[in-house]
Amino acid sequence: MITVAALGYRLVLAFWVGGLALLGFVVAPAAFEALASRHLAGLVVGRVLARIDLFGIVAGPLLVACALLAETDARRRAAQAALCASMAACAAISRVLVTPRLVRLREAMGTLDSVAPDDPRRAAFGQLHGVSVALMLLTLAMGVAAILLGPSPATRSDTSVAAPPIP
Numbered sequence: 001m002i003t004v005a006a007l008g009y010r011l012v013l014a015f016w017v018g019g020l021a022l023l024g025f026v027v028a029p030a031a032f033e034a035l036a037s038r039h040l041a042g043l044v045v046g047r048v049l050a051r052i053d054l055f056g057i058v059a060g061p062l063l064v065a066c067a068l069l070a071e072t073d074a075r076r077r078a079a080q081a082a083l084c085a086s087m088a089a090c091a092a093i094s095r096v097l098v099t100p101r102l103v104r105l106r107e108a109m110g111t112l113d114s115v116a117p118d119d120p121r122r123a124a125f126g127q128l129h130g131v132s133v134a135l136m137l138l139t140l141a142m143g144v145a146a147i148l149l150g151p152s153p154a155t156r157s158d159t160s161v162a163a164p165p166i167p
Helices: 004-034 038-070 074-109 120-148
Strands: none
Touching: 004 038, 004 074, 004 120, 038 074, 038 120, 074 120
């Protein structure tokens, strides 16, 4: 039987990691290919990322609690909790520090394509964009690790949920 905490851990983590993968490997490339301008594509991708970051900020502590409740092995429990807390920290850094600076730079420049390649604002935007991408990829990698390290089969049974019988 699987515990409610183990099920919650798996589902919440799957939604978060799946959302990051979908954004990075499907939505962002499609937006930059299909929309009329890079500016619009950046706005769309930025808004989706902001929502995923908010989800992560909320999900992180929930995942830590689920790991602490579901995992019986102390080392695995500590690793799961550390990964999930680190993922939430990356989401918070992205949402609170990086994204607002990107938005301010984008507003100051108008459209990125209208700014000279050697403009310091464009260079700053490129650096912050790199930080944003690195945070997302780091969160995604930690999420994959957290999934692979998920609650062991020998989970606690005090909050178990039995599957309904198959007729």
